[in-house]
Amino acid sequence: MTVVAFLSVAPSTNDSMAPEVAKAVAALDEFDVSYETTPMGTTIEAETVGEIFAAAQAAHEAVDGDRVGTFLKIDDKRTKNTDAASKVEAVEAELGRVARSGDGGS
Template sequence: MTAIGELNVVPVRDGSMAEEIAKAIDALEAFDVADEINPMGTILEADDKRTVSQRAGEKVTAVERHLGRDARRRE
């Protein structure tokens, strides 16, 4: 089964947090964790004991299916 979580970092200083976030993502490679970076955070997926097995992308697809279209993505 898959556990899904999201990590958000709120900067407490001026400037980019990209270097620190990249170090954290790099450190996750020591574990069996999948990651997906997005503009507002990072989605983490790892094996866990749960009743339902569903990947993060499948959750988006489920919402899109209910909308009857692709979810809006703004650039």
């Protein structure tokens, strides 16, 4: 089964978070997960919850700072194999269009 998760790792800083967030994203490459980074966090897919937890822990620990906030939301659908793309496709089917505004949504 595919486990889908949303991960956001954010250091407390007055400067840009990009360098530290890049470290967190790079840490995911050491694990058997696929991921897509968005402006507010990263969607991760793996075969097990354990892989998600291990990757999230590594991402959290990769970030330097006096204070780091990490949010992890896991969707472990155990009755059906559903990946992140199919979840978006289901919403788009209901909408009858792509699930974004602007040029891509009209």
